[in-house]
Amino acid sequence: MITETTSQKAQAYYEQAEAMYVSLYGPNFHHGYWPRPDDGTTYEQALENLTGQIIDRVGAGPRDRVLDVGCGIGGPAIRLARTTGAHVVGISNVATQVEQATARAGAENLAGQARFEQADALEMPFPDDSFDAAIAIESLIHMDRDPALREIARVLRPGGVLVAADFCLNAVVTPERQRVLDRYRDLDSLSSFHRLDEFPPMLRRAGLEPVELLDASSHVEKSVKMWWERTEADLENLTDQYGKQELDDFIGLFDDVINHGGPEYLIFTARKPGGPSRN
Ligand code: SAH
Numbered sequence: 001m002i003t004e005t006t007s008q009k010a011q012a013y014y015e016q017a018e019a020m021y022v023s024l025y026g027p028n029f030h031h032g033y034w035p036r037p038d039d040g041t042t043y044e045q046a047l048e049n050l051t052g053q054i055i056d057r058v059g060a061g062p063r064d065r066v067l068d069v070g071c072g073i074g075g076p077a078i079r080l081a082r083t084t085g086a087h088v089v090g091i092s093n094v095a096t097q098v099e100q101a102t103a104r105a106g107a108e109n110l111a112g113q114a115r116f117e118q119a120d121a122l123e124m125p126f127p128d129d130s131f132d133a134a135i136a137i138e139s140l141i142h143m144d145r146d147p148a149l150r151e152i153a154r155v156l157r158p159g160g161v162l163v164a165a166d167f168c169l170n171a172v173v174t175p176e177r178q179r180v181l182d183r184y185r186d187l188d189s190l191s192s193f194h195r196l197d198e199f200p201p202m203l204r205r206a207g208l209e210p211v212e213l214l215d216a217s218s219h220v221e222k223s224v225k226m227w228w229e230r231t232e233a234d235l236e237n238l239t240d241q242y243g244k245q246e247l248d249d250f251i252g253l254f255d256d257v258i259n260h261g262g263p264e265y266l267i268f269t270a271r272k273p274g275g276p277s278r279n
Helices: 002-025 043-058 075-084 095-107 145-155 175-187 196-205 222-233 235-242 244-260
Strands: 065-069 087-092 114-118 131-137 156-168 209-215 264-271
Touching: 002 095, 002 222, 002 235, 043 075, 043 131, 043 156, 043 222, 043 264, 065 075, 065 145, 075 087, 075 095, 075 114, 075 131, 087 095, 095 114, 131 145, 145 156, 145 196, 175 244, 196 209, 196 264, 222 235, 222 244, 235 244
Parallel strands: 065 087, 065 131, 087 114, 131 156
Antiparallel strands: 156 264, 209 264
């Protein structure tokens, strides 16, 4: 089955690249968000800003149960639990991420409020209608969107919201950019890219009503330059761990994205119809 293949590929990718991710991102495995490109925001702050963009849109409170689909090592889920008082369940298909996220929640005395389990987002071990909200930060990028969104819609209660950060295509895809997109997809085990205007019908097909779709590309594009600088700064250590070929591949991709452009970056909110409104 295609979905299984995509899922397993992403799992193997994260298992193998984990140390590199921790070195590039800390506990937030995602792009940074700069309110304005040259506003002096540090990389660490920008990573937290992106998490903040998602958490603010969820608008969760202490009585809410929130699902984090593809939770990485737990940075966003733990912050959501700490700052909103909500109960958060994070899932990842990578066992070591779940272990690290669980340890981080324990270290922050949030074990009762943020828990993590290993599960496949395409087949989640939760009953229908069991969450008030869900977040998915750069995890849908690895999944076939239709079945993944259907599965999230299934576990959300009517009136519940999904807030996600995803890749999309919005600007013209030149042949050169298509080459970069293909390389990005292969190297990072991504699923297909979809045009921004495909998202509203895609969400509706899954049983979700689009609330907001924001092309946030201009806010996140500085991230690639940061990865490039971080990788260069830690090059010896990363080369020891991954080998020269792997590092050349990643740096080549970063160069390509800087020079020709990668996918656009979408932050979207969607709501499962029915039930009381949350926002
Ligand atoms: N949302 C986190 C991590 C983003 S990286 C953060 O922002 O910090 C993408 C995450 O999606 C990783 O944790 C990866 O293991 C997870 N993932 C990818 N495909 C998945 C699948 N099919 N099921 C569960 N998790 C998946």
